[in-house]
Amino acid sequence: MTHGVGGNPLGEALASVPVQARPDIAAMDGYHSPQVACSVRLNTNESPFPPPMAWQEALADEVALIDFRRYPDRRAVALRKDIATHHRVDHEQIFVANGSNEAIQTLCLTYGGAGRSVLVFEPTYAMHSQIARTSGSAVIVGTRDDQHRIDVAAARLTIAEHQPSIIFICSPNNPTGLVEAQETIEAILDVAPGIVVVDEAYGQFATWSAMQLLHPSRALCVLRTYSKTWAMAGARLGYLIGPTWMIEEFDKVVLPYHLDAVKQIAGRLALRYEPEMRSRIAQLVVERERVLSALSALPVKVWPSQANFILFQPNHCAADDVWQYLVDHDVLIRNCSSWPGLHNCLRVTLGTAAENGEFLCQLEAALLATCATASVGQTATVSESI
Numbered sequence: 001m002t003h004g005v006g007g008n009p010l011g012e013a014l015a016s017v018p019v020q021a022r023p024d025i026a027a028m029d030g031y032h033s034p035q036v037a038c039s040v041r042l043n044t045n046e047s048p049f050p051p052p053m054a055w056q057e058a059l060a061d062e063v064a065l066i067d068f069r070r071y072p073d074r075r076a077v078a079l080r081k082d083i084a085t086h087h088r089v090d091h092e093q094i095f096v097a098n099g100s101n102e103a104i105q106t107l108c109l110t111y112g113g114a115g116r117s118v119l120v121f122e123p124t125y126a127m128h129s130q131i132a133r134t135s136g137s138a139v140i141v142g143t144r145d146d147q148h149r150i151d152v153a154a155a156r157l158t159i160a161e162h163q164p165s166i167i168f169i170c171s172p173n174n175p176t177g178l179v180e181a182q183e184t185i186e187a188i189l190d191v192a193p194g195i196v197v198v199d200e201a202y203g204q205f206a207t208w209s210a211m212q213l214l215h216p217s218r219a220l221c222v223l224r225t226y227s228k229t230w231a232m233a234g235a236r237l238g239y240l241i242g243p244t245w246m247i248e249e250f251d252k253v254v255l256p257y258h259l260d261a262v263k264q265i266a267g268r269l270a271l272r273y274e275p276e277m278r279s280r281i282a283q284l285v286v287e288r289e290r291v292l293s294a295l296s297a298l299p300v301k302v303w304p305s306q307a308n309f310i311l312f313q314p315n316h317c318a319a320d321d322v323w324q325y326l327v328d329h330d331v332l333i334r335n336c337s338s339w340p341g342l343h344n345c346l347r348v349t350l351g352t353a354a355e356n357g358e359f360l361c362q363l364e365a366a367l368l369a370t371c372a373t374a375s376v377g378q379t380a381t382v383s384e385s386i
C-alpha cells in the first residue's frame, strides 16, 4: 500500500518509499524546535549561564579515570543514590534517563500502549502527547480555563469517561509558566485510574513541588531534569521519582546500559554545586520580573510566569511576523502561534541581562515595524498598536 496524494510532492515522495512506517507514525509531524543560528538564543528554556568551572574541571578529572572497555553501571546506582540524597528519598524511588524525555518515553512504553489512553491538558509541553502517540497510546486532550489553569470539574468528567492510563500535568507548565495548585493535583489523584505524572522540568522555580505528595500507595511520579536549572542540557540527563513498584517496571523496559559512564559522573558531580544552581535561579527570577514589567509596558498580552520563560501575545501584530523580524535581527524566541490554544503567542526564555535587553529592544522595534502591516484579523494603525 502506498501513500500517494495526487499533486502533493510529499505524497509523491512517500509513494516511492518501498516500506511504509506505521500509519499513525507516518501521519505525525515530529518535534520542531528550529535550531536557527542567532546570537541571542532564547527559544528552548536552557540556562543562559554555564555550569561552574569547578564542575567542568572535576568532570574532566573523573572522565580520565573511566575504563571505557567496560559497560557502565547498568542501574546507575551511585547516581540514583546521590539524587535520592538530594531529594531525601530512597534510591529505589529514582529512575534516571537520557533527559526527562527518555523518562517520559519509558513511562509511556510501560503504562501506555495500544488500547490505552494518555490524558494531557493543552496547551502544554508537546512531547507528552508526541511520545504517548509513538508508544501507540490514544491521546485525550483535557481543557483549561481562560487563565490556562486545569479545569478540575471538566478533568473529572474526562477522566471518568476515558479512564486514561497516564495523566500528564506540567507544573510550572511549558509554555504558559503557570504552576498548578496543590488542590488540583490532589483532585486529579483522587479520581485517576492510572499513573499521574507531574512534570517539574522547571520545578526549582515554583512555589511548591508535587514531590511532597509522593507515597508508596499513590500512583504519582514527578519528573525532573538537569537540562534547565542545572545548566546541563548538553549532558542529556533527567530523572523520575516515584514509588518503588513503578521504578521496578521501568527498569524492565529501558534499554540495557542506556546511561553512559560520562553522564553518570556528570550528574553526580553537579549535585555538589547546588548553591551555584540556586544562585542561577535567583538571578533568573530577578530578570524575569524585570522582563515581565518591561513587556507590560508594550502592546502585548503577558501571562505571569513561575518559570524561566514568559508567554506573550502581540495585541495587534501577527506573531509570525514578530518572530521573523526578531530572527532577522539575530534574536531567536519560540513561535507558539500554531500550538493548541495559543493563537498568536510567542514564548521567550530568560537569558542574561544583556540578552534580555537586546530582546526587549528588538521586540519594541518589531512591534513598531510589523504592526504597520498588521494582519491579525484587524486593521491597526501604528499609533493604535504601540
Ligand SMILES: Cc1ncc(COP(=O)(O)O)c(C=O)c1O
Pocket: 044, 045, 098, 099, 100, 101, 102, 125, 170, 174, 199, 201, 202, 224, 225, 226, 227, 233, 236, 237, 238
Ligand atoms: C516541561 C518539560 N519537560 C521535559 C522536557 C525535556 O527535557 P530534557 O529531555 O532535556 O530533560 C522539557 C524540555 O524543554 C520541558 O519543557
